[in-house]
Every structure is written in C-alpha cells, then in structure tokens.
Amino acid sequence: MPRWKPDAVDRLQAAALDLFDEQGFERTTVAEIAQRAELTQRTFFNHFPDKREVLFGMSSQLQQEIVSEIEAADHDLPPLDAVLGALEVVADKLLESRRDVVVRRYAVIAANPELQERELGKNAVLTEAIAAVLTARGCDPATAFLAAGAAMLAQQAAFQRWTRPGETRTLRDLLPDAVRALRTTVDRAS
Amino acid sequence: MPRWKPDAVDRLQAAALDLFDEQGFERTTVAEIAQRAELTQRTFFNHFPDKREVLFGMSSQLQQEIVSEIEAADHDLPPLDAVLGALEVVADKLLESRRDVVVRRYAVIAANPELQERELGKNAVLTEAIAAVLTARGCDPATAFLAAGAAMLAQQAAFQRWTRPGETRTLRDLLPDAVRALRTTVDRAS
DNA sequence: TATGGTGATTGCACAAGCTGAAATCACACT
DNA sequence: AGTGTGATTTCAGCTTGTGCAATCACCATA
The missing domain is CATH 1.10.357.10 (Tetracycline Repressor, domain 2)
Structure with missing residues (x-):
C-alpha cells in the first residue's frame, strides 16, 4: 500500500475545476479544494503558488x-x-x-x-x-x-x-x- | 480647524506610489501606506477595494x-x-x-x-x-x-x-x- | 442659538490567502 | 538492518479584505 494516493496535482486540479464550476471561484476556499482531493491546504500551496494558479497548469x-x-x-x-x-x-x-x-x-x-x-x-x-x-x-x-x-x-x-x-x-x-x-x-x- | 486633513485619497495615492517606488509593492503593507498618509488601514479600504487599486485612480x-x-x-x-x-x-x-x-x-x-x-x-x-x-x-x-x-x-x-x-x-x-x-x-x- | 442629520474616519473581530519551520514516515538504496 | 529522500502534514503567524458599530466635526434648518 503506497503511503499516499498518487497524482496529487491532478486531483487538486480536478477538484478545483469542479468546485469553481459548482459554486464559483470566490465561494470556494482552498481548504475545501484540498479536502475534496483528500489533502491539506498546506499541500495545495506546495504545488501551486496561489489559489488561481491551479487552473493554469x-x-x-x-x-x-x-x-x-x-x-x-x-x-x-x-x-x-x-x-x-x-x-x-x-x-x-x-x-x-x-x-x-x-x-x-x-x-x-x-x-x-x-x-x-x-x-x-x-x-x-x-x-x-x-x-x-x-x-x-x-x-x-x-x-x-x-x-x-x-x-x-x-x-x-x-x-x-x-x-x-x-x-x-x-x-x-x-x-x-x-x-x-x-x-x-x-x-x-x- | 477641520476635523480631518483634506484630500485623503490623494494622500493615500501619493504615499503608495512613494512607498512602492522606494521598497517595492510586496514589501509594502497597507498599514504602512495608511500610516504615511496619516490614516488607518480601514480608511484605505474605504477608498480602494484592494491594495493594487490605489495605483489606478x-x-x-x-x-x-x-x-x-x-x-x-x-x-x-x-x-x-x-x-x-x-x-x-x-x-x-x-x-x-x-x-x-x-x-x-x-x-x-x-x-x-x-x-x-x-x-x-x-x-x-x-x-x-x-x-x-x-x-x-x-x-x-x-x-x-x-x-x-x-x-x-x-x-x-x-x-x-x-x-x-x-x-x-x-x-x-x-x-x-x-x-x-x-x-x-x-x-x-x- | 439650539438641534439633529450627514458622512468621513476609526476600532474591533474575523474569514481567507499564503508562508516558514519542523516533524512524520513509507519507500528506495546500500 | 541502517540511512537518506521527499511528499505530506501540523502549527504558528502575517497580510489582505470585510462587516458592523461608534465617533464627532460640520452643516442646514428652526
């Protein structure tokens, strides 16, 4: 069993696009995105320098x-x-x-x-x-x-x-x- | 004696341009700008919706x-x-x-x-x-x-x-x- | 002169974005 | 077995930005 689920970046991008689509960019918090991707807010910011960047991979x-x-x-x-x-x-x-x-x-x-x-x-x-x-x-x-x-x-x-x-x-x-x-x-x- | 010094917006814009010029945008806090204009941070945000906007009057x-x-x-x-x-x-x-x-x-x-x-x-x-x-x-x-x-x-x-x-x-x-x-x-x- | 409304400013409390530092621990390599 | 790597996490803290209530000089009107 691997220590972490693979493709963290992909999961974050997918979760973000879904959430932004569902409820809008402003109403979505980074913590929420991370949670849906089964990660933490800090990990989000390890992969993306800011909240917007997750859409521009x-x-x-x-x-x-x-x-x-x-x-x-x-x-x-x-x-x-x-x-x-x-x-x-x-x-x-x-x-x-x-x-x-x-x-x-x-x-x-x-x-x-x-x-x-x-x-x-x-x-x-x-x-x-x-x-x-x-x-x-x-x-x-x-x-x-x-x-x-x-x-x-x-x-x-x-x-x-x-x-x-x-x-x-x-x-x-x-x-x-x-x-x-x-x-x-x-x-x-x- | 007027209750407040006049031209709050002008003072904020001038203070911001000076500070950004001196030490850069990122190294300058809104509190700092407000202080140089002899106002408070809250007043800054009464006049400008965000930190950047002060440059775009x-x-x-x-x-x-x-x-x-x-x-x-x-x-x-x-x-x-x-x-x-x-x-x-x-x-x-x-x-x-x-x-x-x-x-x-x-x-x-x-x-x-x-x-x-x-x-x-x-x-x-x-x-x-x-x-x-x-x-x-x-x-x-x-x-x-x-x-x-x-x-x-x-x-x-x-x-x-x-x-x-x-x-x-x-x-x-x-x-x-x-x-x-x-x-x-x-x-x-x- | 008295009175009450106006409006720019302020203080306070708080959500959210973002960061540095240190700890964790499966995995790979030796 | 022992060790180092590196993605992830926790935590504490700073900054941006907002809502709300309070202040109080100024001004219009009675």
Missing part, C-alpha cells in the same frame, strides 16, 4: 509547444505567418481534442475578474515569449512585438467564436478568418 | 474620455481611425503633461507581476468599452473587437517607445508610426 506546456513550433518554422516566413502556423498546430494538437474541458475551464475564468486577470497575464507572458523568439530569428523587437500581439489578437477572436455553443468549425479553421478580418480592419484605416 | 477617467471622444467622432470614419483619433486626443490632454508621474507609475507596475495583471485587466476592460461604443455606432461586434484590440496594440507599442529614456517625441506623434508598423506586419502575412 496547461499554459506552460502550451507556451513551450508554440515557441518550439516557431523555432522550427522556415526562416523565410514573415513573422506573423510563423506565429500563426504555430498557433494552428497547437490548436490541433492540444486544444481541439479536449474541447469540452477547455470550454468548461474558460467559462469558469470568464465568470471571475481575478481569474481573467491571471489569464491576461499568461497571455502577456506568452506574447513576450513569442516576440523573443521572433527577435532571435532576426526580427527587430518592435516588429516582433506587433506580430506577436496581432497573432494573439486574432487567436483571441477565433477562440471566442470557437467557444460559442453551436460552433462546429475547428479552432484551426477559424484562425485564418480572424486574421483576414484583422487585416481588413487595419487596412481600412488612415 | 486615473484609469476610469481615461476610459470615459476615450469613449466620449469616439462617440463624438464622425460616423463615417472607419472604426480604427475613430479609436486612434480618440487615443491621440487623450494622449495630448491627459498623458503628455504628466509624463514624469506616468513614467514613474509605469516603472512601479513593470516591477511587479500582480500590478501588471491589474494593468492588463484595466486595458481589457477599456478594450471592451471601446468595442461596445463601436458596436453602438453600427460596427459588427467581431470587427469592433478587432479594431479596439488593434488600436490598443498600437497604443501599447507607442507607449513603450514613449517611456524610453531619451525619447523626445510626443505620444501622439508616436502612435501613427506604430499603426503603420502594425499594418506593414499584418499585410506581410498571408
């Missing part, structure tokens, strides 16, 4: 994949295309298959300002990471930041569509449409 | 001005131009004159992840507000979101330049350059 992996994908891309591609290609691959590889969990998680985040701020923070870090890779590829920093930001903006627009109930297209297919719409909007100005 | 006014400016803009302007025009006016009216304070505040925010998240949250709320005004002007919601996001992206790029030491141009003048760079980046993709 995926984002580090996501960022790694995207960065790798950009690094592997053809060096002649314009920066925005390199980023968009990476986002498409990752959408297929990591998001599309787990659509229900992703949507459920997104609903929880959308219901709470604190979680939205954390999500924005993760997106900002990802944007900076993307810009850094582009800069390493020879892009000048200002252009790299704009390309990364534009790609993330299109991604956000596509994601919003993708999470709408009744939407049947894949995230990967929605992204190019969002990019076209962005280009149209930007070109129509000035 | 300006953002509500900023948002109001931008929204008003867009509402007042010519209805025939493309959405992005309407937003950019508003950002330029507000840059001149509210930011350029207080450049030193703005830069100091920005340095404090840049030094702390919690504050960055709050800043991102404020920007997101502003983006949504802009998109809402554009939608009210007849724009479809998806386009409104992209126009608002693109304008904020350019604004961010221009702001980063503006806060660089040695930069002499005004924020208003830097914005069109950022927009041109964004357009170039977006157009270069396929």
Whole structure:
C-alpha cells in the first residue's frame, strides 16, 4: 500500500475545476479544494503558488509547444505567418481534442475578474515569449512585438467564436478568418 | 480647524506610489501606506477595494474620455481611425503633461507581476468599452473587437517607445508610426 | 442659538490567502 | 538492518479584505 494516493496535482486540479464550476471561484476556499482531493491546504500551496494558479497548469506546456513550433518554422516566413502556423498546430494538437474541458475551464475564468486577470497575464507572458523568439530569428523587437500581439489578437477572436455553443468549425479553421478580418480592419484605416 | 486633513485619497495615492517606488509593492503593507498618509488601514479600504487599486485612480477617467471622444467622432470614419483619433486626443490632454508621474507609475507596475495583471485587466476592460461604443455606432461586434484590440496594440507599442529614456517625441506623434508598423506586419502575412 | 442629520474616519473581530519551520514516515538504496 | 529522500502534514503567524458599530466635526434648518 503506497503511503499516499498518487497524482496529487491532478486531483487538486480536478477538484478545483469542479468546485469553481459548482459554486464559483470566490465561494470556494482552498481548504475545501484540498479536502475534496483528500489533502491539506498546506499541500495545495506546495504545488501551486496561489489559489488561481491551479487552473493554469496547461499554459506552460502550451507556451513551450508554440515557441518550439516557431523555432522550427522556415526562416523565410514573415513573422506573423510563423506565429500563426504555430498557433494552428497547437490548436490541433492540444486544444481541439479536449474541447469540452477547455470550454468548461474558460467559462469558469470568464465568470471571475481575478481569474481573467491571471489569464491576461499568461497571455502577456506568452506574447513576450513569442516576440523573443521572433527577435532571435532576426526580427527587430518592435516588429516582433506587433506580430506577436496581432497573432494573439486574432487567436483571441477565433477562440471566442470557437467557444460559442453551436460552433462546429475547428479552432484551426477559424484562425485564418480572424486574421483576414484583422487585416481588413487595419487596412481600412488612415 | 477641520476635523480631518483634506484630500485623503490623494494622500493615500501619493504615499503608495512613494512607498512602492522606494521598497517595492510586496514589501509594502497597507498599514504602512495608511500610516504615511496619516490614516488607518480601514480608511484605505474605504477608498480602494484592494491594495493594487490605489495605483489606478486615473484609469476610469481615461476610459470615459476615450469613449466620449469616439462617440463624438464622425460616423463615417472607419472604426480604427475613430479609436486612434480618440487615443491621440487623450494622449495630448491627459498623458503628455504628466509624463514624469506616468513614467514613474509605469516603472512601479513593470516591477511587479500582480500590478501588471491589474494593468492588463484595466486595458481589457477599456478594450471592451471601446468595442461596445463601436458596436453602438453600427460596427459588427467581431470587427469592433478587432479594431479596439488593434488600436490598443498600437497604443501599447507607442507607449513603450514613449517611456524610453531619451525619447523626445510626443505620444501622439508616436502612435501613427506604430499603426503603420502594425499594418506593414499584418499585410506581410498571408 | 439650539438641534439633529450627514458622512468621513476609526476600532474591533474575523474569514481567507499564503508562508516558514519542523516533524512524520513509507519507500528506495546500500 | 541502517540511512537518506521527499511528499505530506501540523502549527504558528502575517497580510489582505470585510462587516458592523461608534465617533464627532460640520452643516442646514428652526
């Protein structure tokens, strides 16, 4: 008999998502999450630096994949295309298959300002990471930041569509449409 | 003799900015801020819903001005131009004159992840507000979101330049350059 | 001048988030 | 058998944030 039940982190993440979904983020205490996972509050904080972070276990992996994908891309591609290609691959590889969990998680985040701020923070870090890779590829920093930001903006627009109930297209297919719409909007100005 | 010294909010904001600047956000307690402003911790929380918010007194006014400016803009302007025009006016009216304070505040925010998240949250709320005004002007919601996001992206790029030491141009003048760079980046993709 | 309402401030008690330090003890390795 | 590792736990404590009741100068009105 093992000393402890395995997969403590997974149990905490699952318990947290369930509880946030059932009763909301604010009405759920860390002690409650730990209890449902058959652990203590202190153990929760051994695995996650704060209460919000339990919902963002995926984002580090996501960022790694995207960065790798950009690094592997053809060096002649314009920066925005390199980023968009990476986002498409990752959408297929990591998001599309787990659509229900992703949507459920997104609903929880959308219901709470604190979680939205954390999500924005993760997106900002990802944007900076993307810009850094582009800069390493020879892009000048200002252009790299704009390309990364534009790609993330299109991604956000596509994601919003993708999470709408009744939407049947894949995230990967929605992204190019969002990019076209962005280009149209930007070109129509000035 | 008045019962209390006047301008409690101003004193709290000033004390907070000074302390955050001197010793960092995390190392500063709310009790400390209140003490320097000759008030109590409880009074701090009467004026600000949380510790971070003391740095963001300006953002509500900023948002109001931008929204008003867009509402007042010519209805025939493309959405992005309407937003950019508003950002330029507000840059001149509210930011350029207080450049030193703005830069100091920005340095404090840049030094702390919690504050960055709050800043991102404020920007997101502003983006949504802009998109809402554009939608009210007849724009479809998806386009409104992209126009608002693109304008904020350019604004961010221009702001980063503006806060660089040695930069002499005004924020208003830097914005069109950022927009041109964004357009170039977006157009270069396929 | 008297009177009573207003409202910013305060003290107190308490929930919840988060942390450092020390103790526990199955498991693996020797 | 003996020892070290490391995930977990307990505990004590600090900080953030909130609800509630009390204070008391100021002000409008009689």
